[in-house]
């Protein structure tokens with residue numbers, strides 16, 4: 001075997017080893033963790049006054065009719081202020097049958113959407129395209145949509161947006177771990 005042949009053999013062996021390592025990493029990479037990549041570092045602000053953390057429980061995986069809930073409900077009296085969990089902008093104000101008065105907020109990177117539903121009303125001056133500051137009041141808790149009239153609450157969800165940044169399409173991320181460890185709200 002010439003030196004050239006031996007070097008070529010070593011190069012092939014290195015390439016095969018690299019391909020194996022890459023294949024292993026690809027197969028076993030924690031995909032769920034990469035979906036929410038960067039979300040924990042944001043230290044989102046709790047979207048309601050601090051005393052609403054009491055009794056917070058995870059309802060992300062519960063069924064709502066034929067669908068998964070894919071959100072967390074935070075009980076609060078009607079009219080309780082709702083705070084923007086992060087800077088960003090209002091992508092859409094939407095009145096839907098299940099959600100009632102809702103806000104879709106995009107984060108500054110445009111990778112995530114925060115969804116606030118069943119609002120009684122929007123904050124004065126709120127409009128699509130408005131730049132939001134973390135902690136700013138964006139609306140008030142209510143029971144619009146399919147919430148029980150005697151159980152007003154904030155339905156809060158987080159979506160990882162697709163490459164087209166469509167507000168109505170996204171992959172739901174369980175917000176509970178973030179809500180449970182969020183930065184204090186202004187209220």
Ligand SMILES: [Zn+2]
Pocket residue numbers: 069071072073154155156
């Ligand atoms: Zn809900």
